[in-house]
Amino acid sequence: MKSGHVAKGRDSHGGDAVGIRGGSMLRRMRGRPKAKPALRKELPDYSVYVLGRFERAACVMSGALVFFGIGYLFYHQWFMALVLSLGGLLVPKFWRRHMLERRRAALKVHFKQALYSLSSSLSAGRSVENGFREAISDLRMLDPDAENDLITELSIICARLEYGEPIEDALRDFSRRASMEDITNFADVFITCKRTGGDLVEVIRRTSSIIGEKLDIQQEIAVLVAQKKFESKALLAAPVLMLVFMNLTSGDYMTPMFSGIGMIISTFALLGLAGCLIWIVKIMNINI
Template sequence: DYTVYALSRRQRMVCMLISGLLFFGIGILFYHHWLAGVILAVGCIWVPKHWTKVLLERRRMTLSLHFKQALYALSSALAAGKSVENGFKESVEDLRMLNPEADTDLIREFTILRTRMEYGQPIEEALQDFSDRAQIEDITNFADVFITCKRTGGDLVEVVRRTSAVIGEKLDIQQDIMVAVSQKKFESKVMFA
């Protein structure tokens, strides 16, 4: 489920320890008293909740970017004349070639898709299940378009190619916007400090 991220006990403790030390240091630096440092260090209790949100958003963004790469790989496999099922199998290998030492969420998901197909489950059901668990707009849109095209007998190669191009452009625009916004946020934080 890509809508929930749970920190392990160790991650939570490390997060609280680091933030507590940081807050204590800020208290000592600004107030020159250990009691102020201790009072500020108590704020470390709320940091894991915020850190969980940051990690969840990072995980979802990474999944979305890897999905864009997987769509390009799937599009090229289908354009080369491979079947849809073989195209998904090829895209797993292409993703592994892009980042050989990483075992990303999308590689695991596409491996699950491949395994489900090998057991005889239709690709539409496996893709819809992945879309339901991910709850990312691009993945949901692709799954809906793919399932509709597969059922109605549309030109799957062209649909996958155009969908991957549109999703790729959308993600590029989102990244440009995020860079501009984060730059302005950083500038405001520097000015505030």
């Protein structure tokens, strides 16, 4: 009986000990942070652009002020001007798109420069890791006063390599967050070449040359289109400036335009200007 009690007591104490150890282990596992998801949340996503509160408020206020001025210029009525000022709520959307395009364009240019640097480093006999570090130094030499997005990404890749993460995973994650065809193609070629044991130097040299030529063509088109964009903006501003001039010099002559059928004509004119603006933006948006 005593031995039975002793065995039972040992089992109960053993079960309690196992339960305590299991509970503490479970608590530790629950409290342990997950490194990769937390890291990915902190890394930038180049397919979106998030406006700050101040930036959003500035966009809404400036847009509302411009729309209010245009509304009062076309209608000379406070109510219509206030109604048109609600268009300022749409400005953050277009400003976000504009800033995203600028950010992605800058990332493309810096990526082209980094590819040339990486190709030169590998041709000189440096390792891939040292090639990425050398690319950071070269980008900082080109722009000493700025820490651009690509320098940040190359620093992240180098940090991952120091922690033992394969370079294939680091490049794949960067291409996923960048969502750019050129970066994705480079990452795919680089990963395939590393796995198959191909001539990495020659592959990177040819890839960087092709991507560089494509970016050069895009820059040439942007330079050619820049003059036409300026001309289109001048043509859109001409009717507005003409209205300002007529209101300042011949106010009585413009009075019929602000009542009755004149307001309908002004509305169609304003819609025509808006349609021309949308049409010009679509025509000038050339993708390669």
